[in-house]
Amino acid sequence: MKKLTKEDIMNVDPLKKDLGKSWIKVGMSTCGVAAGADEVYSTLIEESKKRNIEIDIRKCGCQGACSVEPLVEVNVEGLPKVLYGRVTKDVAITILERHVRNKKLLHDYIFEIN
Amino acid sequence: MQKKIIYLRDTDSAQQDRINDFYTLFSNELRDANLQEPVQLVKIADIGLYEKGITVKILPENIVYSGIKNTDVKRIVEETIKGNKIIKELLYEKKSKQMRAVLKNCGYIDPESLEDYIAAGGYKALIKVLLEMKPENVVEELKKSGLRGRGGAGYPTWMKWNFARGMNSPEKYVICNGDEGDPGAYMDRSVLEGDPHSVLEGMIIAGYTIGSSKGYFYIRAEYPLAVERVQKAIDQAVSAGLLGNNILGSNFNFELEIRLGAGAFVCGEETALIASIEGKRGTPHPRPPYPSVKGLWGKPTIINNVETLANIPKLIAGGGAKFASVGTEKSKGTKVFALTGKVKNSGLVEVPMGITLREIIFDIGGGILNNRAIKAVQTGGPSGGVIPQEFLDTPVDYENLSKLGSIMGSGGMIAIDETDCLVDLAKFYLKFCVDESCGKCAPCRLGGYQLLRILEKISEGNGELEDLNKLKKISYAMQKASLCGLGQSASNPVFSTIRYFEDEYKKHIVEKKCQAGKCKALIYFKIHPQKCKKCGLCMKNCPSSAILGSREAGYVIDPQKCIKCGVCFDVCKFKAVMKE
Amino acid sequence: MTKKDKLQADLEGLVKKWKDKKGNLIMILHSIENIYGYVPRETSLKLSRLLNVPLARIYEVITFYNYFKLEPPGKHNVSICMGTACYLRNADSLIEEIEKILHIKEGQTTKDEMFHLDVVRCLGCCGLAPVMMIDEKVYGKVKKNEIVDILSKYVKEEE
Numbered sequence: 047m048k049k050l051t052k053e054d055i056m057n058v059d060p061l062k063k064d065l066g067k068s069w070i071k072v073g074m075s076t077c078g079v080a081a082g083a084d085e086v087y088s089t090l091i092e093e094s095k096k097r098n099i100e101i102d103i104r105k106c107g108c109q110g111a112c113s114v115e116p117l118v119e120v121n122v123e124g125l126p127k128v129l130y131g132r133v134t135k136d137v138a139i140t141i142l143e144r145h146v147r148n149k150k151l152l153h154d155y156i157f158e159i160n
Numbered sequence: 161m162q163k164k165i166i167y168l169r170d171t172d173s174a175q176q177d178r179i180n181d182f183y184t185l186f187s188n189e190l191r192d193a194n195l196q197e198p199v200q201l202v203k204i205a206d207i208g209l210y211e212k213g214i215t216v217k218i219l220p221e222n223i224v225y226s227g228i229k230n231t232d233v234k235r236i237v238e239e240t241i242k243g244n245k246i247i248k249e250l251l252y253e254k255k256s257k258q259m260r261a262v263l264k265n266c267g268y269i270d271p272e273s274l275e276d277y278i279a280a281g282g283y284k285a286l287i288k289v290l291l292e293m294k295p296e297n298v299v300e301e302l303k304k305s306g307l308r309g310r311g312g313a314g315y316p317t318w319m320k321w322n323f324a325r326g327m328n329s330p331e332k333y334v335i336c337n338g339d340e341g342d343p344g345a346y347m348d349r350s351v352l353e354g355d356p357h358s359v360l361e362g363m364i365i366a367g368y369t370i371g372s373s374k375g376y377f378y379i380r381a382e383y384p385l386a387v388e389r390v391q392k393a394i395d396q397a398v399s400a401g402l403l404g405n406n407i408l409g410s411n412f413n414f415e416l417e418i419r420l421g422a423g424a425f426v427c428g429e430e431t432a433l434i435a436s437i438e439g440k441r442g443t444p445h446p447r448p449p450y451p452s453v454k455g456l457w458g459k460p461t462i463i464n465n466v467e468t469l470a471n472i473p474k475l476i477a478g479g480g481a482k483f484a485s486v487g488t489e490k491s492k493g494t495k496v497f498a499l500t501g502k503v504k505n506s507g508l509v510e511v512p513m514g515i516t517l518r519e520i521i522f523d524i525g526g527g528i529l530n531n532r533a534i535k536a537v538q539t540g541g542p543s544g545g546v547i548p549q550e551f552l553d554t555p556v557d558y559e560n561l562s563k564l565g566s567i568m569g570s571g572g573m574i575a576i577d578e579t580d581c582l583v584d585l586a587k588f589y590l591k592f593c594v595d596e597s598c599g600k601c602a603p604c605r606l607g608g609y610q611l612l613r614i615l616e617k618i619s620e621g622n623g624e625l626e627d628l629n630k631l632k633k634i635s636y637a638m639q640k641a642s643l644c645g646l647g648q649s650a651s652n653p654v655f656s657t658i659r660y661f662e663d664e665y666k667k668h669i670v671e672k673k674c675q676a677g678k679c680k681a682l683i684y685f686k687i688h689p690q691k692c693k694k695c696g697l698c699m700k701n702c703p704s705s706a707i708l709g710s711r712e713a714g715y716v717i718d719p720q721k722c723i724k725c726g727v728c729f730d731v732c733k734f735k736a737v738m739k740e
Numbered sequence: 741m742t743k744k745d746k747l748q749a750d751l752e753g754l755v756k757k758w759k760d761k762k763g764n765l766i767m768i769l770h771s772i773e774n775i776y777g778y779v780p781r782e783t784s785l786k787l788s789r790l791l792n793v794p795l796a797r798i799y800e801v802i803t804f805y806n807y808f809k810l811e812p813p814g815k816h817n818v819s820i821c822m823g824t825a826c827y828l829r830n831a832d833s834l835i836e837e838i839e840k841i842l843h844i845k846e847g848q849t850t851k852d853e854m855f856h857l858d859v860v861r862c863l864g865c866c867g868l869a870p871v872m873m874i875d876e877k878v879y880g881k882v883k884k885n886e887i888v889d890i891l892s893k894y895v896k897e898e899e
Contacts (some may be wrong), residue, residue, distance in 0.1 A: 049401030052291065052408060055283045073267055075353040076385050077346075077865040080878030107354015109267035110508035112867020114205070115880075119267070126165060126219045131205060151165065156204035158167060158217065159505070344824030346864035381770060381807050383864065419763070420770050423806030423861070439765035441804040457762065500825035500866040507867050541824070574824050588827055592861075598804075725836070730884070 068101050068146070073117040075108035081115035082134070089138045090118075099142050111159055122146055131157040164241060165200045167217040169207035171226070173531055179203060182214055185230055189237045199241060206505070210526045212252065225250035257523050259486065261494045262470045263510045266354030271389050274396040277357040283402060285476035289365050290410045293476075295325055298369040304480030306492035311337060311428070311465030312543065312569050313645070314491070314558040320462050323452035324370040327460035332372035334363050335456065335463040337433060338379040338386070341425040342541030343592065345572035347496040348466035350508055352379065352386035355470065356393035360416065362469030364403070365476060367414040370462055374415055376437055378427075381420040391418055425542070425596035429644045430455075430463045432598065443600045444644035465570065467496055487513035491557035491568075501538070501574035502529050511556070518552040521575055532577040536660070540569025542589045542596075543649035545656025546582065565656040567649070581678035582657045582664050587615045593650035604647025607638040611654055619679040623669035631658060677739045680724045684740045685717050687728075691736035698728035698737060750775055751783060755790045765793065765801055769808055778809040814849040814856030816894050818842075818874050823862030825869040834870055835859060837884045841891060854895065 072078070072087045090103050101122075109117045114131030120141060121127045128151060130141060137155060144150050168186065170179040183203055190196050207215050213227035216236070223246060225236065232250060239245045269276035277283070289298055302318035309315045324332060336359060340348040351359060363375045377394075379387050394416050397403040405413045419437050426432045427442040434456050436442040455461025471493060475483045484492045491513040497520065500506045504526035511520060517537050521527065528534050536546040545566035547554070554560050558568050576585065594608040611634050614627050635651035642648045658665060667673050674682040687698070687707075694714050699707040706721035707728060717728070729737045754771050758764035768787065772779050779802055788795040802808045820826075820835050835846065838857060842850050849856040865871045868880025872890075879890060 050278075050283075050408070052287055055278055055287055058279050071267070075350055076383070076863075076878075077867055077880075079385070080863075080865045080868060080871070080880055104270050105272065106268060107266040107271045108350040108508060110263065110350075110510075111505065112507040112865070113505055115867065117267075124163070151200060151202040153203040154205055156167065156202060157206040158169075158204060159206055159208045340864075341861065343822070343827075343862040344866055346862065346866060349864045382861070417761075420767065422766055422770070422808060424804065425861075436766065437763055439763035439767075439801070441800055498866060500869065501828050506825065506869070538824070572824065574828065576828070580828060588824070726833075 068122045070101055070103045070121075070141070070146075071106040071119040072103070073107065073109050073115065073119075074105040077108065077112045078115045078117060083116035085135055086116050086118060086133050086138045089135045090142065093139050093142055094146075097142060097147075099146055101142075101146050111157060114157060117157075120145055122149060125149060125151065129157050129159070130155045162220075163198050163200075164221075165202060165219040166241075167202055167204045167207060167219070169204050169209075169215050169217075171207060171209045171212045171215050173211070173527075179214065182228075182230065182233075186233050186237075189233050190241075193237050193242065195237070195241060206526075209252065209254065210504075210522065215252070224252045224254055226252040257511060257515060257519050258509055259494050259512045260510050261474055262351060262358075262467055262496055263354070263508065264474075265358060266350055269355065271354050271356055272392055274357060274393070274400060277355070281477065282357055282473065283361055285473040286361050286364055286402070287408060289368055289476060290408055290412060295369045295371065298365065298476070299325065301476060301480040305475050305483035306480075306487070306490070307468070307471060307475060307483065308491065308558065309465055310467035310471070310495065310570065312540070312567060314568055317464065317468055320452055320464070321366065321369050323450070324372075324460045324462045327453060329460050331374075331457070331459045332370055333456045333459060333461040334366045334370065334372050334375035335433065335437070335461060336363055336375070336377045336466060336469055337428065337430070337463050338377060338383075338466050339421045339428045339433060340380060340383075340466075340570065341421075341428045341596075342543075342570050342572045344500055344574055345498045345541060345570055347498050347508060347571045349383050349386050351466050351470050351496075352383070353389050356386075356390045357397070358470045358473055359390075359466055360393055360397055360402075362464075362472035363416065364407070364414050365472050366462060366464065366469065368412050370460070372462075373413045375417075376456070377416060377418045378421060378433055378437060379418060381422055387418060387420065394418070424598070425592070426598045426644070426646050429646055432644065433463060434461065441598070443598045444646075446643060467571070488555060488557045490559055495556070495568070495571060497571045497573040499525050499573050499575070502532065502534075502577040502580070503527070503575040504529055513557045514555045516553050516555055517547065520556070520573065521552070525575065528575060528577050532579060534575060535578050535580065536576045536582070538566075538574040538576060538585070538653075539572065540567035540649075540652070541572045542592045543567060543645065543652055544569045544572070545652045546576065546585070546660060547656075548660040565659055566652070579676050579678075581674050581676035582661045583615060583619055583668055583674070584676070584678040586653045586657045587612065587619060589653040590615060590650070593646065597647065597650070601641075601643040601647060603638045603641040604643070604650060607634050607642075608647075608650050610634055611638075611651060615654070618665065618668050619674070620681040621668070621672045621679075623665075625666070625669055627669065628658065628662070628665060683724065684719060685722060685724065685726070685729060686738050686740060687715050687717060688736045688738055689714055691734055693734050693736070695733070697731050697733070701727045701731045703727060747780075747782060748786070751786050751790060755787070759791075765791070765798065766805075769798075769802060773808060777813045778811060780812075781810070811849075815854050815898075816874055817856050817858065818872065818891075819858045819860045819863070821861075821863045821865070821869070821871040821873070822859050823866060823869075825862075825866035826871055829869040831870040833884055834872060834882060834887065837887050838891075841888060854898070855891070 116133050118130045118133045215226040217224045299322045307317045424442045427436045429444050432442040432444040451461040496510045534549050536548045538546045547564050590612045597604045599605045635655045638651045704723045706718045709715035784798045846859045872879045872882045
């Protein structure tokens, strides 16, 4: 990696990374991983390839709602940003099909906290 | 019409099926109004409100209605969804109780990406410090901010830094205390795992301020993921030139290294932590001299908690005055708590100082599990105390908590309900401290052990009233005479439970009763003859053949043979086995 | 390579890596424990010579910290979390249950060296209390009656 300069840090557009793009984030801290976030993350990666669903899937830290881990945050253009809790492998696949592809939110897994 | 999404949630915990009926009703209304296409109706799992009836949230307008009756649905569809008008009497104006500063990036950025951290505004504070500020300016900002140590004692951070800065020594050290040993707290782990660069940035700024060129991360070995992520962050920072020589073109050099803890609670105490980094047994030393004068390898050292350091970049970037605009008179900024115990939504919360305990437990935590009554809140872990429910409206800050006999601590907050026994809780914490006492000084080593023995005696039903005085006396002696913070505070759980719940102790001592049913020696199992359906399941499962009887005559428990394992209580499907 | 040679090579590598860093003893012990699962006595003896530190100094550190073990662990390490959150959600009943199933007490290893039982401090997953960890895998919200199934999975794997 090249050494960063003052300009590199001061001139980043903070919105560049997120805005307008569709992404999925999986909370991968200890409690998330303990609750099965690893499996959810790899399911999302594999299944999105298999089903030809194009979406940026990333890891992130703890969202704080530990009792409902694993947590998956989904941002799809035209829909509100949604936090899903207690996500299993099956739910992860449903998120891809229903939420990402068909733009319909899932029942019973959304947590509107904070 | 613009597309809308409507969230539905029944916030009353008792009613289970109501929401499905409501959903059907609502979707029928939408169908009749021909709005099925543009409006998505979604049942969700949590809407952030509790015990406020059926609640809906209409997006993108973000209108929240609560306490909705079936008869309101038509109006909502007509007036709000079609007519874009807000119905005032249903409106719930929710103010967010949480305030995310330290946790802002956790769960937002990829913790393994330096690019993400920079995109979220990271390392701007470092630039400001290196290129525009002198060390004394940094101290000045810290002083203005009123930031106090988040590790427990709440010592003003600027004073610590200023002492070390004033020392004339070619070698100085910065240590990040990530030895989060309080059982039931994991704020530091989450920050290290979710946003490691913010702590790094805080440490580099600390190094620049006090004139140090070497820092240590001291992290619990029990947190392998945190260790891995911090190491990655250090490697990234080195290759990006944010660590090493001439950082960002300045003439400031700084390097960082990880040292692992090895499972000793006492190493959270600063002098013990220093001994541990030096590769020795983690036993504390008397202070003074304070570490800022004579610390690691005998050189001036500052030790800051993870959360304190994670506060630094935002504090510098936004200025001390802005930081000080949040909080109470003497406690500024936000605090992260690990909310656990008998609370519904256990997890990490970050709140402004000055919020009440009630708001944290009920508005954020969603109240107590199974709708039981709350009995107390424990803060500060094994060094803290309990705060009974009558003080739930106390604003949380350093002074208020210590006035109530507890401490802010590192941020463990545990809700205790009516089924928890406080004698048992005191015993639990004390056992922890006895296990963790390093043994160097007598008040802690012997006092803790004696306290534990007396508590065991009480919970076994052999307590005498005189024991209460003994507990108080020994506790007091430990507070006054122990060498380090661990010993001085080890008796706090005992002190504070006696202070507020002396009656409960007396019940154990005089009536030989444990109302919560926790102290095994004081409970008895009985089979309620009316409720018993004579299925015999309890007899089949009893490991000590203490249940006598037959399917015709019914069953009884022989108290002589009963070992109080509770299996019969667990297996009975008719709740006929009772604990007394 | 014989076991003895490997041990020698391991240690020399570690000492080389850490020799110039101050206060390296704990970090070297961590590495040893990572390789062997405990700190064998031979390694301490060798380490004492390589670092020129008295054996007593090394043992004083090993015995002070909970993390270092002097006995080899079982094939599978079962840790029950007894942090406050787990304690309040009845982790003690999990301990009792495991002790009953495996016929060992806390800190002991089963006769077939299959399981080692430890009661540990907070694993940092309080939201999932009560928590049990077997080797690296964490089980959250464990119920007493699930334990037999979980343990037997590990036994079956061996067969």
